[in-house]
Amino acid sequence: MKRYSLILVLFLLTVVEVHAQQGPNLYSLPSPYERYTHYLATARVSAGVPIGAFAEGYIDKVSAQNYSLSLEWVLRNNLSIGGEVGQNYFQQRLPRQTYQMGDQEISAVQTRTLTQYPFLGFVNYHFARSGAMFRPYVQVSAGASLVDYTLYWGNLSDQQQKFAFSYGLGAGSKILFKRDGSFGADLRVKYNHTPLNYDYVTNGVSAINASVGLFYRWW
Template sequence: MKKISMLAFLLITSYVGFAQDAPKLYTLPSPFERYSHYLATVRLTGAVPLSSFSDAYIDKTSFENYSISMEWIMRGPVSVGGEVGYSYFQKRLPRDVYENGEETISAVQTRTLTQYPIQFFANYHFLPKNATIQPYVHVSGGVSILDYTVYYGIFSDPVQKISPTYGVGLGSKFLFKRDGSFGADVRVKYAGTSFKNGYIDKGVASLNTSVGLFYRWW
């Protein structure tokens, strides 16, 4: 009996020691926290014209703004990436009389501005990468391809230019599931473009609020 008791004691002691020394794999951090990874986001944006752009040319809020971005989430709090977008502003004025060189015409004037911004950006995140809510600050810079067109009825006066563009903003990512691959991104951003032509003499400025869906992988 004593031998059986001693053998049972040794087995229990060995099991407890093994259980204490065995790695607890379920306590390992998420791969999204341990490794750098990638994130793709598709956005829909509402843009409010600001400053002289609103005062002199178009003061109507636009919801025809889209973008797609690719982001490299580094192991630290910083991520970098690129974003390509489309933005369209329009305003129609009542019929009026306009001078066009030596001609005087009566027409409905429609003002439009189309932009294709191409930007590099950096985000600084304040919370861990696997937190359900991940607030961040955003800075961006690049160029914008612009089409400035004023219509007088069916006649138009288009101008195309490439100009520097930049932006600063605040946002937050929201994971649908902790350690998951899908989520939402909400961002408020001031965007400026140093474009001057016709009615626009001090650049294009807008306040953009966007809602996006993202997918991340490693």
């Protein structure tokens, strides 16, 4: 009787062990950020470098007064889609000069400014999975910008405001502070262009923006 009881106990233990091995191992499951779509919000500050005709004809001074906020939906594949809003501000003051204004010559200190408020949609393609500590990506964006062109002649000003089409191409990387964590940094370099033809700006507003961002993700 004891022998049969021992055999039964060994059989039950074997069945339990096999079942445990075949069951899901919770500690080896991928992160929820890999198994499900999730959301990611990013706050950025950036430095903008005017380039092209914009730098040659109007403002060539680097601006550090740029910032943006974005929200994106991160898919289970390598794509994410989202939207971004912000402000880009450029300013340059020239020494006092004499300018020809119609039939008159005036002497003035000229201050050149241009402010953009972009409203852009974007698509990111990532080169690593959602759970990677480093996740490089490329970005394509398009939308509209409210452009404020204001040129000051001393205390007088010439202002033009309009909505214009805007687009951009960028590359960057998301860096998690902790594996499977919620916080991380986003480093990005991006080319932006807004067609505009007014006064000193004859071939649009072009700039390269280098930004540092902090993101939070959740699912």
